[in-house]
Amino acid sequence: xxxxxxxxxxxxxxxxxxxxxxxxxxxxxxxxxxxxxxxxxxxxxxxxxxxxxxxxxxxxxxxxxxxxxxxxxxxxxxxxxxxxxxxxxxxxxxxxxxxxxxxxxxxxxxxxxxxxxxxxxxxxxxxxxxxxxxxxxxxxxxxxxxxxxxxxxxxxxxxxxxxxxxxxxxxxxxxxxxxxxxxxxxxxxxxxxxxxxxxxxxxxxxxxxxxxxxxxxxxxxxxxxxxxxxxxxxxxxxxxxxxxxxxxxxxxxxxxxxxxxxxxxxxxxxxxxxxxxxxxxxxxxxxxxxxxxxxxxxxxxxxxxxxxxxxxxxxxxxxxxxxxxxxxxxxxxxxxxxxxxxxxxxxxxxxxxxxxxxxxxxxxxxxxxxxxxxxxxxxxxxxxxxxxxxxxxxxxxxxxxxxxxxxxxxxxxxxxxxxxxxxxxxxxxxxxxxxxxxxxxxxxxxxxxxxxxxxxxxxxxxxxxxxxxxxxxxxxxxxxxxxxxxxxxxxxxxxxxxxxxxxxxxxxxxxxxxxxxx
Numbered sequence: 001x002x003x004x005x006x007x008x009x010x011x012x013x014x015x016x017x018x019x020x021x022x023x024x025x026x027x028x029x030x031x032x033x034x035x036x037x038x039x040x041x042x043x044x045x046x047x048x049x050x051x052x053x054x055x056x057x058x059x060x061x062x063x064x065x066x067x068x069x070x071x072x073x074x075x076x077x078x079x080x081x082x083x084x085x086x087x088x089x090x091x092x093x094x095x096x097x098x099x100x101x102x103x104x105x106x107x108x109x110x111x112x113x114x115x116x117x118x119x120x121x122x123x124x125x126x127x128x129x130x131x132x133x134x135x136x137x138x139x140x141x142x143x144x145x146x147x148x149x150x151x152x153x154x155x156x157x158x159x160x161x162x163x164x165x166x167x168x169x170x171x172x173x174x175x176x177x178x179x180x181x182x183x184x185x186x187x188x189x190x191x192x193x194x195x196x197x198x199x200x201x202x203x204x205x206x207x208x209x210x211x212x213x214x215x216x217x218x219x220x221x222x223x224x225x226x227x228x229x230x231x232x233x234x235x236x237x238x239x240x241x242x243x244x245x246x247x248x249x250x251x252x253x254x255x256x257x258x259x260x261x262x263x264x265x266x267x268x269x270x271x272x273x274x275x276x277x278x279x280x281x282x283x284x285x286x287x288x289x290x291x292x293x294x295x296x297x298x299x300x301x302x303x304x305x306x307x308x309x310x311x312x313x314x315x316x317x318x319x320x321x322x323x324x325x326x327x328x329x330x331x332x333x334x335x336x337x338x339x340x341x342x343x344x345x346x347x348x349x350x351x352x353x354x355x356x357x358x359x360x361x362x363x364x365x366x367x368x369x370x371x372x373x374x375x376x377x378x379x380x381x382x383x384x385x386x387x388x389x390x391x392x393x394x395x396x397x398x399x400x401x402x403x404x405x406x407x408x409x410x411x412x413x414x415x416x417x418x419x420x421x422x423x424x425x426x427x428x429x430x431x432x433x434x435x436x437x438x439x440x441x442x443x444x445x446x447x448x449x450x451x452x453x454x455x456x457x458x459x460x461x462x463x464x465x466x467x468x469x470x471x472x473x474x475x476x477x478x479x480x481x482x483x484x485x486x487x488x489x490x491x492x493x494x495x496x497x498x499x500x501x502x503x504x505x506x507x508x509x510x511x512x513x514x515x516x517x518x
Contacts, residue, residue: 009475010467013085016482020078022445023489027071027496029444032146032193033200034064035139037227042135046128056220057135058123059508060204063500065120070496077485085478089459089469096162096173097152100180104148112141146196147189154185157451158253159460164375166349166368171463183249188451191242194235195444198407201232202433202440205414207504209433212424217507222418225433229415236408243404244305250454251306254461255315256386257454260393262302264316265291267324271314272297273305276398279391285317285384317390321383332383339378342371376463388456396449403443410436 038060045053079101082090090097118126118134155161161178162171173179205228211221251258258264263279264271277295303312313327323331345368352361368375380386414433417423423430455461459469 005467006475007467009473009478010470012475012478012482013470014466016085016478016485017078017081019482020074020081020485020489021448023493024071024074024078025445025448026441026493027067027074028146029196029199029441030067030203031064031071031200032142032196033198034060034067034204035135035142035200036197037200037204037224037231038064039132039135039139040227040231041223042132046132052219053223054123055508056223059220060224061119061135062503063207065116066496066499066503068116070492073492074489077489084481085471085473086459086469087471089464091170092464092469093156093171093460096155096159096171096179099173099176100148100152100155104145108141108145108148112138112145115141143193146193150189150192151180151185154182154188155179156459157188157455157461158182158184158249159463164372164463166346166365167353169346171460183245184253187242187245187249191239191246194238194242195447197235198232198239198411199437199440199444201228201235201411202407202437204228205232205411206434206437209414209430210504211507213427213430213434218424220508222421222423225414225418225423229411229418233408233411233415236404236411239404240408243401246451247305248308251314254455256317256320257388257393257450258306259315259317259320260388260390260454261397261450262314263291263295263390263394264302264314265318267313267315267319267327269303269313270300270311271302271306272299273301279394283390285321285387317387320386332377332380332386335374335377335386336380336383338371338374339376339380341378342368342375343378345371346375373462376458376460376465379465379468380457385457388454393450393454396446396453399446400443400450403439403446407436407440407443 038057041053041057041060045051045057082097115134115137119131119138122131122134159171160182161175162173164170165172179185204224208221208224208228211217212225247258247261250261262271262274263277265283265285274292274295274297277297278293280289280291280293283289283291300310303314304310306312306314315324315327315329319327319329321332323329323334345364349361349364349368352358352364377386410432414423414429417426417429457465457467459466
C-alpha cells in the first residue's frame with residue numbers, strides 16, 4: 001500500500017487545502033470579531049436614544065456585510081474539498097467529522113443567515129428591541145458556527161468518543177458529548193474565537209486610526225476605538241490564557257508537536273522555555289550538532305507549563321524517535337512494527353470474513369485489537385516521520401506568541417490614550433494602530449501553522465496519516481483546480497478589498513474634515 005502512494009498528489013492536495021484555508025481565514029475573523037461590537041454599539045443606542053451610536057453600528061455592520069457575503073463562498077469550497085481531494089479521510093472519519101459540520105449548517109449557519117437579513121433590512125422598520133435581538137443572534141450564530149467546525153478540528157487532534165469498525169473500516173461515533181466536550185475542543189474553541197475577536201477589534205482600530213489621521217469622522221473613530229480597544233484588550237488577554245491551556249493539551253497528547261514548538265531534541269527534567277533563539281541549520285534527530293546557535297530561556301518554565309511541575313520530564317524529538325526506557329517512551333520503529341501488525345491483521349480479518357472462516361476471523365480480530373491504537377503508524381515509512389518540520393513550527397510559534405504580546409500592549413495603550421483624549425496627538429500610535437491589523441492576522445496564521453502543520457504527519461492524530469487520506473484521483477486534476485481556485489479566490493479578495501476601501505473612504509455618510517458627528 002505504501003509503495004502505491006503518489007506523494008505529488010498528497011503534497012498538491014495539502015497545498016490546495018492550505019491555500020483555500022488561508023483565503024477563508026482572511027474573512028472569518030472579521031466576520032466573527034466585529035459582530036459583538038456592532039451589537040454593543042446598537043445596545044448603547046437603544047439605551048440612550050443617541051442616533052450617532054446607531055450610525056456607528058450601521059457603518060460597521062456595512063463592512064461586516066461586505067466581508068460576510070464574500071467569505072461564504074470560500075467556506076463552501078473548503079467544505080467541498082473533503083469529498084473531492086480527501087475522500088479516504090471522509091470515508092474513514094465521516095461518521096464523526098461530518099456530524100459537527102452538519103450541526104454547523106443546521107444550527108448555526110441558518111440562524112446567522114436568517115437574522116442577518118433582519119439586522120440589515122430592519123433598521124428603523126422593526127422595533128428597536130427586536131432589531132437588537134437580531135444583532136446578538138447574528139453574533140451568536142457566527143460563534144456557534146465556529147464552535148462546530150472547531151469541534152471537528154479538535155477531534156482530528158484528539159480522537160475520542162469513537163470506535164473503529166473493522167467491518168466497514170470506519171471510525172464510528174459512540175459518545176457525542178465526549179467529542180463536543182473534550183479538552184481539545186473546549187480550549188480550541190475558546191482560543192480561536194477570542195483570536196477572532198482580537199482580529200475583528202484591530203480591524204476596527206485600524207480604520208478608526210486612519211480616520212483620526214485624516215481628521216474625519218472623529219466622534220465615530222474615538223467611540224469605535226473605545227469599543228474595539230476594550231474588546232480587543234480583553235480578548236487579547238484571554239487568548240494568552242487559553243494559549244496556556246492549548247500548550248498543556250499539546251504536551252499531554254501531542255509530544256512531537258511540543259518538541260517542535262520548543263526546538264527540543266533531547267528531553268530533560270526541569271526544561272526551560274525558549275523565549276528567543278536560532279536553531280542550528282540542518283539539525284536532524286540523532287546527530288551530534290548542537291540544538292541552537294543561540295537561545296535565551298526561562299528556567300524550568302516549559303516543564304511547569306507542560307505538566308504543572310517545575311521538575312517534570314519533557315520528551316524531546318530524539319526520545320520520541322529512538323525511545324527512552326527510563327521514562328517509558330516507546331521508540332517509533334516499535335510503534336511502526338505494531339501498526340503494520342494491526343494493518344496485516346485487519347486485512348486478514350477481511351479475507352477470513354469473505355471466506356467464511358470464523359476461527360481465523362476471530363484470531364485476526366484479536367490481533368488487530370491488540371495493536372489497534374498503533375495502526376496509523378503502520379503507514380509511516382521511517383521512525384523520524386513522526387516529527388513535523390521542527391524549524392517551521394519553532395519559528396511560527398514565536399511569531400504567534402510575540403505578535404500576541406505586542407497586540408495586548410498595543411490595545412492597552414490605544415485604549416488608555418483614547419480615554420484620556422490624547423490619541424489624536426500620537427500620530428505614530430495611530431499609524432501603529434493601522435499596522436497592528438495585518439500583524440494580528442500574521443500572529444493568527446502562525447498559530448494555525450503551529451496547530452495544523454505541527455500535527456503532521458497525521459490527519460487524525462496517531463490513527464490516520466495525511467499521506468493515506470487523499471482521494472484516488474490524478475494529480476493533474478488537483479493542479480488544475482488549485483490554480484482555478486487560486487484565481488477565483490484572488491479575484492474575490494481583490495473585489496473585497498476594493499469594495500471595503502470604497503466603503504471606508506465614503507464613511508458613515510459624511511466626509512467633512514473635522515466632523516465631530518459620527
